[in-house]
Amino acid sequence: MRSGMTPIHVGVDKHSIIIDWDDGHRSRFLYIWLRDACRCSLCGEPSFGDRRIVLSELPNTIAPVSFHLNNQNELVVLWNHDNHSSVYSSEWLRRHCYSKSERENRRYRPTLWDGSSLPDIHPFSLLELKVSEANLYKMFERLHQFGIVFIHDVPADDGVRQTARLLGYLRETNYGLVSDIKVEPEARTFADLPEAAPLHTDEAFRVFPPGFTMLHAVQPSIDGQGASLFLDGFELVRRLREESPDAVDLLTRVPIRFSRLHPGEDDFLLHGKMIRLDPEGEVSAVRLGLHNISPPDCDECDVEPFYNALRRVDRLVRDRSLRIVRRLEVGELVLVDNERVLHGRQAFDASGGRHIRNGFIDRDSFHSRWRVLSKKLGYEENFHKIFPGAR
Template sequence: MSSTAITDSPAPWLRDNCPCDACRDPRNGQKLFQITDLPAGLAVASVREVSGEATTGWEVVWEPDGHRSLYPADWLDAHAPGGPRGTGGDGRTEADKELWAAADLSGRLPEASWDAYIGDRSVRIHALESVRRLGFALLRGVPCRDRMVLDVAETFGFVRRTNYGELFEVRVEPDPNNLAFTGALITPHTDNPYRDPVPTVQLLHCLRNEAKGGDSGLVDGFHAAALLRREDPRAFDVLTRVPVEFSFADARTELRAQRPLIDVDPLGRIREIRFNNRSIGTLHESAPVLEEFYAAYRRFGELLLRPELRLDFRLTPGDCLIFDNTRLLHARTAFAESGGRHLQGAYADLDGLGSALAVLRREGAAA
């Protein structure tokens, strides 16, 4: 490495990353200054290679304030502008996912036994990594106890309590406030698009499934959106731009949120899908925009129903499905309301799951 990594770096960026104890609290790594505290006319006055026992790197003396910064060579290798991390994603976009159709997962469902998941760090890492990469993991043999779904959520994050409670009962209710709590067929959808922020992880724990019907299905919404972009780029574009209102109301609750069906990141990469025919509201747009939106919405809806995209399986007692609610759509077939089918569901979030995964890996590396 030569000093060009220093001289080619924009001065404010380099100085903002000074690792010295005056710039960052050594106890927690948090930054001690604001962007507005940096002197005007900031420039590198001199650069010198240092090769000590502890660190090899480059020492910079700054003008006009004479501040000294020492940049380790491995830090510059990893972060210098134009390097390998350029336009790196946050792990949430299609760039960091393995998109799938049903056949891609035949014989390789991301599943683990509960005992192995609890007892073996590498199994837990693999399961959580599957939620990030494929959008889901299936735990088998989870004890069929009331509220056990909350314990599962707490193995990787924090339960997101909502108006449905800490958990929700998916079974036939006498006066349902949601079609999920009937025996009706439920087409592929994401949950709760009427919340802001939307719950990013969903868990479904099967306690009983003796009903005829009531099988489960998953669809990779990122894969479907990528197909739409290839087959009808104009429709894709419309669905990323038109805000859609979703709403939910019952006696105690009135929720609404407005987002596009397909959310993309600042680089245009697919990042979130919202799709729920039960809670989509009335759009207020000009007639030409409504024409375009409805053609695109229908096209996307048809794509999501393609049988080859849908992974079908049956949850049996003790199965707990953990999935990314910003990417996967879930569905179920109709079932006889007299049959015994009871799932408990809960929401959690991807940031907690990502943190749990990073800490498990850190502990694994230290062990």
């Protein structure tokens, strides 16, 4: 057991139980927090963790009558209400300590990248991910760290579905479960045209944009054109903040109108924020489909700053120093965090036969799979990390 998991002293003050640990850390747990955390069979369902506690029935004078560490280093508390007794494992308490420093340790810290400090893009093979949970775990970690992962040897017929099953489930939309991106005689979106596609996140007009998007090269353009572009949206926000903190502030505050129209079939319209921050003020998600933006419906005084901010974003999206350029090979699939990493592509010849398959995966199914795998493989540290994209 790692140092820090053994309590060496337990005490109380007026509102909290205080634990001193073997690594010198001190945790304070408010009585109400501890009482609420009890998951004995009276307070909840120990096997699946849901709660039965009725908070409004707990007096706000809740406090321990007695407390001690038993010989398994569990904290045992007898409460002054209902003659109830609770038992907490010390490891659980330490992992849930909500002190500033422990919450800081659990924070998500993505590794930002640009065109000169590249993410690790060494590809995984689909087979190695299917047969080895250790490799799958490595892939999850890399996706979490950089927001982009390349997978090769993905079969043409149902490779998108097979990849999705590693992380969760395919999300069905008005474009189906899996959609084909190739030149179409009657284009429904920019993706159906051979022209260059500016960097973007997918489906910014949805209330919940897909957490992850997959692009699978069934057939790259035979003329060698149509290379894919990728850009770290978190790095973009970092640079934008350096240039203009006001622009970041505005784009986290003023909703933008994102739209997508298929006349007579679908008419999506969303008032959403372009940049989302976590409670500590760090970027946790971006919605950067600039081709889906309609003129804003906002306070008059925000209109001009809005366009100034948007122009800055547009310049960064087009800044070549931020992006990586990579031509997908046959059978290669790129999996990107769609609330972080933008993708686009260079122009290609319409006769080049370029065919990409696209599918989406929701963010929560990935988080859930990763927690299950973390627990199974014994990586408890990651199990409690605070994830991005949480709303």
